[in-house]
Amino acid sequence: MDFRIEDITPEEIDRRLAVVEPLTDSVRDLVDAVIRSQVSDDELQAAKATIDEVVASLRTRQRPGGFGTPYTREFIGMPWGNAAVGARNAIAPPLRVTRSAGLAECDMVLGAAYEGPGGCVHGGVAALMLDQLVGEAASTDGLPSFTGTLTVKYLRPTRLGALNARAEVTGREGRKTFVHATLSDDDGVTVEADAIMISPKGFELPTGDALPPPANSRADRDV
């Protein structure tokens, strides 16, 4: 796995995010517009030409490979290409995760780009979001962990629209952290998941002890 330090200040992170987050939102809007547009074929082709021009201008300077997760020296992570929460990634669902001890949560509105069965959220998208949430809940004390096993149970279809996702640590055993997560709409839970998260060797927490939280208050960004 790649690891790199990018030694910038929190203010510089904010400045960069203020540029890229609106861009990413515009690209999400573009995706939604393409899916739902009912304009003529000529207009669709004109749109393609315009989009191709924008892509060409962005490609004049590109980094090789993925974005990775650079960290500042204060261990603020910048996972801006991340498939679930990347600030530069319009494919990622629009998640803004809040975290507190052993808990991660977010409200979101999912539109046409996240559809599986007609009018409903794709099961893979639900699993993606819950995977992210269990990872964030397991990491709130600063202990990094990978998803070892994620068991997802789809209780009923999840309609597109306003949703809530929530994950809570239920126990720890050596390097394993057990997390329960739910995806809910206004009528209650639609999907639930249980995860066994595994911390890399050398990162064990002594029983009953906890590492200090990451040295920042940007809990929704340091993935």
Ligand SMILES: CCCCCCCCCCCC(=O)SCCNC(=O)CCNC(=O)[C@H](O)C(C)(C)COP(=O)(O)OP(=O)(O)OC[C@H]1O[C@@H](n2cnc3c(N)ncnc32)[C@H](O)[C@@H]1OP(=O)(O)O
């Ligand atoms: C501030 C930062 C914010 C950070 C916020 C971060 C949010 C990230 C959210 C995204 C999370 C992801 O998608 S992560 C990406 C998807 N996951 C992966 O790619 C993981 C791929 N797998 C691996 O790298 C590895 O298999 C590991 C690390 C999971 C385990 O390898 P290992 O460390 O060698 O494990 P090992 O010594 O054999 O076993 C240790 C203990 O774990 C158990 N164990 C081992 N593998 C598994 C498993 N898959 N499922 C269940 N349990 C397992 C063993 O039985 C054992 O239990 P016992 O005998 O001790 O009882």
